[in-house]
Amino acid sequence: MVSLDARAPGKPDVGGPCNGCGVCCAVETCPLGLLLFRRRKGPCPGLGWQSEYSRYVCGVLADPKRFLGWLPASLGRALVFRWIAAGKGCDSTAILMDVEPSSTSTRAHGSGMTFPGGESDGGAR
Ligand code: SF4
Ligand code: SF4
Numbered sequence: 299m300v301s302l303d304a305r306a307p308g309k310p311d312v313g314g315p316c317n318g319c320g321v322c323c324a325v326e327t328c329p330l331g332l333l334l335f336r337r338r339k340g341p342c343p344g345l346g347w348q349s350e351y352s353r354y355v356c357g358v359l360a361d362p363k364r365f366l367g368w369l370p371a372s373l374g375r376a377l378v379f380r381w382i383a384a385g386k387g388c389d390s391t392a393i394l395m396d397v398e399p400s401s402t403s404t405r406a407h408g409s410g411m412t413f414p415g416g417e418s419d420g421g422a423r
Pocket of ligand 1: 309310315316317318319320321322323354387388389390
């Protein structure tokens with residue numbers, strides 16, 4: 299079962315601009331997530347909720363130092379950008395069924411970013 303914040307935007311059609319709905323990373327990990335977190339099934343531990351913008355982001359891209367601390371931040375961000383094909387439009391064919399409007403599994407903490415399990419980075423981007 300996929301659980302997403304009710305404030306997140308609805309998933310666009312495949313090929314449409316990514317709006318940060320978070321569906322793809324909640325369902326399964328991308329190749330980078332598979333490599334980093336050794337799991338194929340979602341939610342990806344790297345999926346972060348940005349309350350300020352009411353959208354999900356790839357925490358690995360937003361904060362590469364957190365997940366790829368062994369790489370210089372600029373290099374890490376550039377690599378992640380390529381690995382996850384960021385900015386290429388929605389490529390998820392996942393279809394959500396039985397959407398419950400009260401689903402708020404990921405809570406906002408100020409303007410910081412939160413991750414599955416309630417972990418917070420404690421700071422704004
Ligand atoms: S790529 Fe993922 S986060 Fe972006 S719109 Fe598609 S399903 Fe949503
Ligand atoms: S794009 Fe980021 S959050 Fe989404 S599955 Fe890949 S590593 Fe995880």
